[in-house]
Amino acid sequence: MIHIAIIGSGPSGCYIADYLAKKLDNAQIDVFDQQPTPFGLVRNGVAPDHLITKNITRQLEKAFTRRNVRFIGGVRIESTPQAHSYCASLTPLELEKHYNIIVLATGATHDRQLDLPNQDIKGTYPSGALAAWYNGDLTQNQHPYIGTKIGIIGHGNVALDAARLLLKTREQLLKSDMPDHVINALTKSQPNRDIYLIGRGSAANAHFSSGMIAEILELPNIACYRTDTNIPEELPPDVLKLIPKEHHRDRLKNLALFRKIPVLNGDLVKIRPAHLPRLTFIFDTTPVKLNGEEQVEAIDLRTSDDTKTRLPIDTLITAIGFEQSPTSLNFTEPTYSVGWCKNGAKGVIQSNRVDAVNTARDIINAVQQSVPCDKIGYHGIKAILDTQPALITSFSDWKRIDEHERNAATEDKPRKKITDYATLTALINAGK
Template sequence: MTHRVAIVGAGPSGFYAADGLLRGQPDLRIDLIDRLPTPFGLVRSGVAPDHQGTKAVVRQFERLLAQPDVRFAGNVDIGRDLSWDELRAGYDAVIVATGMVIDRKLGVPGEELPHVWGSWKFVAWLNGHPDFRQGPDLSAVRRVAVIGNGNVALDVARLLAKGPEEMARTDIVPEAAAAIAAAPLADIHVIGRRGPQHASFTNNELAEMGRLGRAVALADAAALAVEVPASDPTPERLRKTKNLEILRGFAANVPGGKPLSVHFRFNSAPLAIRPGEIELSSGTLPADLVITCIGYRGEDFPMGEGVFAVGWARRGPTGTIPANRADSHAVAREVLAWLRERDPKSGPDPMPASIDVAGWHRIDKAEIATGGPLGRPRIKLIDWKSLLDIAQGD
């Protein structure tokens, strides 16, 4: 007999955990379980659709799915189809890789208004997540406030600012692309609570904002008269120094040179949101749509003997997709040490009916076939019925 390991969540950290396990014990039987009928988690639903290079990591994950002792079990909701107790009883170890996909709240009056959206919900709509098929009404949106000073805020601002020709070869959902293209957008404000020397943008993502076809990036030179904290580690100092250099370039741009303007505003904490405006510590700003990009939280899950968390479920929503590899491999080593001290469990296969890897490949093939003639990587199936019908061969 061999040990069986369940990995709950078929996103990057789950796949990297599977990779780490197989490197240490190639004869393990691993089930990658996901509530969606599609694997890859954040890569499919959270990475910006115009960043196809980032999404190419799924090629590594597909090779894992081809391993004979790795099983994909999609459309399995833990708590609905299989309880946590049944999971722990049926497997020798359980790895929780469910990530964090609930938008954090600002904690200010007015954030429950219908024109206030969290970044996870917004990007999931753009990416065709079947749970988020109703997007914001953009038909009268001229001014957008994007709250946050990290790469997610840049993603949101960039996706709104790009023109149709810049999005033509992405996998954005066509209905979302059409809504953005038709919106009367004029101004997008990227708003940070703290100064520019504290922003967590990466250099490449920030520089990309200066190369948009229909939008000019702007910043206030006076706000950039700051220094990077000397106490920061060298890599952070270098990153922040380069960010300031890029932002000073934006400050030299001429307003009105393109149809749309992206304004970088700092030292502006949100205080309240009202219809048509947002109150900041630096003043009141017109805003027809507010998108918060201030982090995420996850669903609770029961820890216990033989249960290990990995990725964002373990350490919070920090780090890039590649950063999950080392973290997941470290947890995999813990799991292998645990398994070496225990005999494999016996008993029937605990897995209920699910979408297997062949079902996923039917979805994948259908999406690619639809997108190919249009020059797109794929056109995603975006509702549960279509996904399940194709996966099941109907």
């Protein structure tokens, strides 16, 4: 028997586990995750109102229904073991001792930092941490203050997710799987909200997908503006050179959508329609400095033609990408990696499937060439985990959580997420 450990049960971990399980009869595949629940960013990153995308979990969970795949939730692999309130801890060496092959599928969810004077001031939130909060991630304990004048730095889909969720009404959000306490916090001052989506590139450079722009423009009862008076009909040469050909059509669609948005005439700061939340796309503009004593009060911006503006804001969200956690895992033997932790934070969920299949084929080739089969896998690991107090979850525990969350949901909601560790522990222990 070959024992394979996969670290991470996001899309990459699930796709590779599924493929290996199908092709390697003589393998036991154990998928570890620090979270007590599987599916990585699909549960804790993808916007809670994108229910069709969330439903991809149905495809991902197939891996765990195979006889030779095991989900082991609530176990963090880390080079320097630490005490955590929500998971047990294993070192890379302990894994190596018990598994023949180790696959890293740990993602890349460390928020990239904005390098601005005063950037750590209260009221600024990186988009990854914000997404974990609005998804009810029970391993996070922050409660952001969401004000009325919100700057979002970044022109990608994660920035648009944040803008859309901040613009939606309570009735609209109640149909999502967003926890109630988050809906309350997000919608408190929603009708008076002014959101500025700030990016340093032109409209043609913006990384949004056209479907995401269209979705936000279709929201009823919001006012939408743009600062760029001259949106071109064609992609400019610098963009043509920079982005792959397969994205050209979508970028042209973006331009067509931007042209439909009215230009903001007059002062960016003062004009606002009565009683409607407003979204303004600001192009060709770089943030220079954050201002405020205790809490962010304004952001200084500079346009490409060197015009300077001080924009009053009470909340800043940075959505400028993700990178791998700076604390890397130290293995003594070669490992495989897959998905975002290998390729960086780019691409959609399905892109990880292609990468997982290719990586799995490399593993299968290596196994066919000869891998020693003298390790005992989970039996050895279980003895170590039994000495730690944390709750370790299995796939059947997840099914119990899933059922409980679906049953607890009110009519329009797909699920009412468990967002605290004590409730989750009580539920699992009651079923043991």
